[in-house]
Amino acid sequence: METATHMLRTGRRGTLFEYQMALRDLRASVGRMDLAWSLAWHDVSSRYRGSILGPFWITLSMGLMVMGIGVVYANLFGIALQDFLPLVALGIVFFGTISGTITEGCDTFVQAAGMLSQTSLPMFTFVWRTMFRNVINLGHHLVIVIAVLIYYGFWRHANAPVAALGLVFLVLNAGWISMLAGLASARFRDIPQIVTSVMQFAIFVTPVFWPVERLGSHKWVLDFNPFYHMLQAVRAPLMGGQVAAHTYLFLAGMAVVGWAVTFSIFATIRRRIVHYL
Amino acid sequence: MKAPPVSISCQGLTLRFPVYGVDAKSLKKHLAKITVGGKLGRSHGSTEVTALSNLNMELKAGDRLGLVGHNGSGKTTLLRALSGAYEPDEGAIEVKGRIAPLLDLNLGIDPSATGYENIRLRGRIAGLSAKEVDARMDEIAAFTGLGPFLAMPVKTYSAGMQARLAFAAATSVEADVLLMDEWIAVGDAEFQQLAHKRLLKLVERAGILVLASHDLDLLRLYCNKVMRMEGGVASPVTDIRKLDELMAA
CATH class of the missing domain: 3.40.50.300 (P-loop containing nucleotide triphosphate hydrolases)
Known part of the structure; x- marks a missing residue:
């Protein structure tokens, strides 16, 4: 019932031991996944407390942005609105989840300083909290996705199960980047600014607002953009397109390597994190 | 048992x-x-x-x-x-x-959330399940003596009322090991007595107390x-x- 009925904390006992302790933290957080959910829900509901629309405010502002950009760019590019608006809508919503998870990841540990410095709550709990919060937000934004897909008739070709698989890859990858940003931000306070700038840059070099075809013969550069693959894995199936096999390969590889690296860093600095804060 | x-x-x-x-x-x-x-x-x-x-x-x-x-x-x-x-x-x-660390009573208190929500949050952080918190809610609410104010955001509370809420929520979890930084004395004279009794009971039930003072x-x-x-x-x-x-x- 209480946080721990048996607690053992010891000094360093070699690298392997540090990994075991990090794994124990991970396992403890999985056992208390419901706490991470509660915290995430609390975050969402307290951010919009007192407002009538609640979290749908971001949905609304996102909807306006989709309309604005969709209409203007469709004219600039000379593309039919019914092809372009869904592209932009899905792009903005799913890229929003990617960039939200990553930029909010910077605050993961800093925000939890109070709890981390006087309880034995697992650190991973706060990583899940950030991820869940963004998944909950995405849940609200799905309204836009569904509305657009129905209005423009894409729902007939949409392949939801494949898109769901893509979403799993998206969340998995955004998750490790988020945690890595959190660990780095705890130690170096310049990181949040850097991360924000990088994500701002990323939204323009990733085909969020523009169709891939516009790149012409330069299309290959996108293969090196991880955000393109994350976005593509969700957006393409919803718009009746195919996801290239190498996109899945890229995402799977990135998730494995990314989590391995992040977990190793976590294992190495785990006992120091609370002192950074 | x-x-x-x-x-x-x-x-x-x-x-x-x-x-x-x-x-x-x-x-x-x-x-x-x-x-x-x-x-x-x-x-x-x-x-x-x-x-x-x-x-x-x-x-x-x-x-x-x-x-x-x-x-x-x-x-x-x-x-x-x-x-x-x-x-x-x-x-x-x-x-x-x-272990119940009563080091910082304000741990996890969100000023914009209501009293009830804060009790729930604090209970969850302390390791209670949602059901367990609900089961204790009436008792905790009664102890705070805040009545209808519990449905209002904590930021509208006076410092003393906030302390009552924090104390009631933090001490609602029974534990075997109680850690305290200074003996907690909060609220007005009447509440201090209540708090004192509750704390003593908690200490009695706990196997070990570590108190810095x-x-x-x-x-x-x-x-x-x-x-x-x-x-x-x-x-x-x-x-x-x-x-x-x-x-x-």
Whole structure:
């Protein structure tokens, strides 16, 4: 019932031991996944407390942005609105989840300083909290996705199960980047600014607002953009397109390597994190 | 139901604080001579404070340990280490039993959320399931004495009302090991008495109490053992009746 009925904390006992302790933290957080959910829900509901629309405010502002950009760019590019608006809508919503998870990841540990410095709550709990919060937000934004897909008739070709698989890859990858940003931000306070700038840059070099075809013969550069693959894995199936096999390969590889690296860093600095804060 | 054995064991516990982003080079020489605070050292580019050094202690059920010492002598650090938040750099801490750290009552209190929500949140953080919190809600709500105010955001509360809420929520979890930084006295005279009773009951039920305080009379009242800390070095755990000798030493 209480946080721990048996607690053992010891000094360093070699690298392997540090990994075991990090794994124990991970396992403890999985056992208390419901706490991470509660915290995430609390975050969402307290951010919009007192407002009538609640979290749908971001949905609304996102909807306006989709309309604005969709209409203007469709004219600039000379593309039919019914092809372009869904592209932009899905792009903005799913890229929003990617960039939200990553930029909010910077605050993961800093925000939890109070709890981390006087309880034995697992650190991973706060990583899940950030991820869940963004998944909950995405849940609200799905309204836009569904509305657009129905209005423009894409729902007939949409392949939801494949898109769901893509979403799993998206969340998995955004998750490790988020945690890595959190660990780095705890130690170096310049990181949040850097991360924000990088994500701002990323939204323009990733085909969020523009169709891939516009790149012409330069299309290959996108293969090196991880955000393109994350976005593509969700957006393409919803718009009746195919996801290239190498996109899945890229995402799977990135998730494995990314989590391995992040977990190793976590294992190495785990006992120091609370002192950074 | 037989209670599992409750115990705390610290062996060779050493805790060093890296202080980041502070260049304490010039201050080092001065600070090292002052009795307040731990020892400062330097390694890997960051200044290190040795907050606890080679601390050994064994506590079993029924022990009520008082911690005395200057500001910065390591009392709070020890409490936080016992709560599981700080990892030792050397040695080991082993705690058997459910730990309730009552170090900061305002932990997890969200001013924009209502009283009820805060009770729920605090309960969840302390390890209760949603159902368990709901089961206790009436009792906790009654104890706060805040009545209809519980449905209002905590930021509209007076400081005293906030303290009532925080205290009621924090002490709603029974535990085997109670960690306290100073004896908690909150609210008006009437509430202080209620709080006092509740705290005593909690202490009675808990197997072990570790209480850090500067108030020697208070320690005499609630503790049966005492440990004096100075610059991160702890005296052996001694009987409370020898407190005067310990302080004179």
